[in-house]
Amino acid sequence: xxHAVDEAVGRVAGEVAVRADRLWEWARTLHGxxxxxxxxxxxxxxxxxxxxREGFTVERDLAGLPTAFAARSGTPRRPAVALLLEYDALPxxxxxxxxxxxxxxxxxxxxxxxxxxxxxxxxxxxxGTPAEEGGGGKVIETEAGVFDDLDAALMFHPGxxxxxxxxxxxxxxxxxxxxxxxxxxxxxxxxxxxxxxxLIQLFNTLAVVERRLPRGSHVQGxxxxxxxxxxxxxxxxxxxxxxxxATTAGLEDLAGELLTCAHGVARATDTTVTVERATPRYEHFxxxxxLSGRFAHHLSRAGLDLTPPEPGVFxxxxxxxxxxxxxxxxxxxxxxxGEDGSHHTPEFAAAAASDRGRRVMLAAAEALACTAVxxxxxxxxxxxxxxxxxxxxxxxxx
Numbered sequence: 001x002x003h004a005v006d007e008a009v010g011r012v013a014g015e016v017a018v019r020a021d022r023l024w025e026w027a028r029t030l031h032g033x034x035x036x037x038x039x040x041x042x043x044x045x046x047x048x049x050x051x052x053r054e055g056f057t058v059e060r061d062l063a064g065l066p067t068a069f070a071a072r073s074g075t076p077r078r079p080a081v082a083l084l085l086e087y088d089a090l091p092x093x094x095x096x097x098x099x100x101x102x103x104x105x106x107x108x109x110x111x112x113x114x115x116x117x118x119x120x121x122x123x124x125x126x127x128g129t130p131a132e133e134g135g136g137g138k139v140i141e142t143e144a145g146v147f148d149d150l151d152a153a154l155m156f157h158p159g160x161x162x163x164x165x166x167x168x169x170x171x172x173x174x175x176x177x178x179x180x181x182x183x184x185x186x187x188x189x190x191x192x193x194x195x196x197x198x199l200i201q202l203f204n205t206l207a208v209v210e211r212r213l214p215r216g217s218h219v220q221g222x223x224x225x226x227x228x229x230x231x232x233x234x235x236x237x238x239x240x241x242x243x244x245x246a247t248t249a250g251l252e253d254l255a256g257e258l259l260t261c262a263h264g265v266a267r268a269t270d271t272t273v274t275v276e277r278a279t280p281r282y283e284h285f286x287x288x289x290x291l292s293g294r295f296a297h298h299l300s301r302a303g304l305d306l307t308p309p310e311p312g313v314f315x316x317x318x319x320x321x322x323x324x325x326x327x328x329x330x331x332x333x334x335x336x337x338g339e340d341g342s343h344h345t346p347e348f349a350a351a352a353a354s355d356r357g358r359r360v361m362l363a364a365a366e367a368l369a370c371t372a373v374x375x376x377x378x379x380x381x382x383x384x385x386x387x388x389x390x391x392x393x394x395x396x397x398x
Contacts, residue, residue, distance in 0.1 A: 027104035037135040040087050068140075074121065081113075084106055088131050088132055093346065096346065101336070102157060106126060127147075142322040147323055152288065160336075167313060168285035168316060171316075173277070178238075179273070180269075180270075199237040206219050217245040248283040255277075286389070291381075296332065304360070336356050336360050
């Protein structure tokens with residue numbers, strides 16, 4: 001990529017190494033003090049404060065979110081690259097998805113990249129993104145235009161696999177409410193219209209629909225309101241349905257099927273029904289193969305090799321999908337425990353504070369920083385990343 005690029009990249013390892021103990025201290029601090037969706041005040045203060053002390057200009061309350069921030073260093077213009085920091089935890093499980101490692105690696109990468117770049121080389125951003133586990137901070141930031149003037153958004157995720165890119169589905173939750181008419185089931189049973197029976201019929205109908213859904217798609221529902229007493233025909237019943245699909249277009253089709261089924265059941269049962277989206281929509285993830293390839297190349301120097309994901313295996317959903325629809329983005333997985341494990345378990349939470357977790361976090365920080373530096377210093381790399389992004393975005397819309 002040229003002598004200047006190679007020289008800058010060659011200095012990254014030293015910048016990460018001098019911060020290694022401090023980065024691990026931040027990771028352990030977050031791990032020992034878990035905070036949850038949109039309430040990660042101590043985490044946001046810690047991370048944004050460290051960036052501010054290192055000379056970044058920090059904007060807090062980003063996109064109207066009290067625990068979101070953007071820290072910027074370098075030129076006010078493009079080229080610009082963002083390191084994404086996640087730091088929310090899971091109620092009852094703490095950092096059982098390893099977001100403490102994501103935050104520390106992204107922070108370390110931003111600091112190291114800025115340290116090896118000259119002032120005029122471009123802009124390094126570190127963006128604090130709350131509530132990935134539920135609430136979708138990146139969705140809100142994307143809709144507010146936070147990523148519109150960037151050339152890439154980079155992050156990694158600890159996992160049980162080491163995969164170059166993340167097979168992440170689109171997902172959203174929908175609230176469905178059936179309205180009937182209350183009555184006494186013995187005294188005047190013919191006057192009642194059973195809303196709960198209608199809701200149960202919807203579950204049965206969706207079970208038939210699910211049998212023909214493509215791989216990567218599913219519907220999972222829970223009843224959130226099933227009536228008040230056994231001697232009253234339920235006049236209202238409500239459920240929350242989680243929908244997932246391999247693509248965002250597929251998710252919209254599935255939401256349409258839910259709506260069709262709900263209205264069909266309502267007509268058949270003489271109820272009325274309301275259907276509304278209850279959460280932000282997470283889009284499917286579009287990998288920047290150009291940039292994830294560079295990340296994998298740099299990570300291999302630490303003895304950590306990434307492979308393509310196993311065909312047909314999906315690992316969930318993330319609001320990074322929405323960012324990837326706007327700018328080239330990467331979200332590789334790097335294993336911190338064996339493939340017999342799973343995210344969102346006490347064992348994974350322990351791995352996020354383990355020696356292996358430390359090694360992975362530091363290696364990921366270095367690989368992220370190297371990828372960011374290359375992007376800022378190489379117009380050719382930026383052009384290739386944007387060309388690929390435009391092709392994948394058009395293909396996803398077809």
